[in-house]
Structure formats: C-alpha cells, structure tokens
Amino acid sequence: MLSLGIAIVLISSCLFVPSSNPHLLSSQSISTPQTNNMDNSIDFELIDVGYNPLTAGFEPEPKIIVFRNQQEWKNFWSSFSFLDVNLNEQKFPVPAVNFEQKMVIGLTSGSRSTGGYSVQIDRIEQVQTPTPQWLIHYTEIIPGENCIVTQQPTTPTVFILTKNTSAGIQLSKQKLTSRC
DSSP: OHHHHHHHHHHHHTTOOOTTOTTEEEEEEESOOOOOOGGGEEOEEEEEEESSOSSSSOOOSOEEEEEOSHHHHHHHHHTOEEEOTTSOEEEOOOOOOOTTTEEEEEEEOOOBSSSOOEEEEEEEEEEOSSSOEEEEEEEEEEEOTTOOOOSSOBOOEEEEEEEOOOOEEEEEEEEEEEOO
16 A cells, blocks of 8 residues: 555656756757847736647647637637546536637647646747747746656647737747656
C-alpha cells in the first residue's frame, strides 16, 4: 500500500509544473527577436489550457490559430468533446467572446509523442517593424529524463482572449525542462 502512495505522489508531481517552480532544470530561449521594453505590452486573458490538437492530425511545429468571429470560434470549439464518468460523450460549453472588441488566439507548441509537456503564454508585446507585429513570448515545459509520463501522444495548447488587431503575429519560444 505504501508503494502505491509513493507512486501516486511521484506521478502527480509531474503533471503540472508552473514556470516559477524550483523543479525546473534548465531554460533555453529559441529565436528571440530583439525588443525594447515592456511599454508595448498587450493585455490578454487566459481562456483555457489543454492537451488536444488545435486541428485534426499531428502538428510537428508550433502553430497559432486566430478567431475573429463567433461562428468560426463556435465551430472550432464544438468539434471537441470528452467522456464523462459514465463514458458518455459530452461537449464543452463554448466560452463567450465579444468579437466586436476581442479576438481569441490559440497556440500549440506542437504535438509530442508522450505526456508531460505543457505550454504557457508569458507575455505579448507590440514590436517595431515596418508593419504592425505582435510578438508572443511563450514557454514550453518539457519532461526531464527522470519524469514519469503517460505514453499517449499530446498536443499542449493554450487559448487566450485579447483585443482585436490586424497585426501579424510572431513567436518567441523558451524551453524549460522539468526535473520531476
């Protein structure tokens, strides 16, 4: 019985690792454009975090999907379901969005062959280029070599709500490795 309790503690310790967690082993920034300061920060609100693909199929690379109207958002969100405790298929309610003022951005860090991965958006800023651009700084947390993970493929995703813009979107990725 004691070994079952230890196994549960070990597994649960690897399920979620926030970016400020002391169990993070290393950090690696990837393709970070030069920016000036935080004066150009764009506010956003977290809608949902998940581990399902943004689209059908395997997404090998980071991907963004922008939703600017209710019909696209509803069609996309309604395409997902989950099984309840009785194994009945259930739909998630579509989060309400005022698309006259806001838009939804979905980000995936890409599909992975196992569990233990997660993604979070750290900040968004407007960058100075010839055309308006937003730079989304995000962190992908990857399991360390000693982590116990599920053997099910996963696609870490995050959905945020932010003000409407026609600006292009660029990504700046940071990787953190969890020690578990």
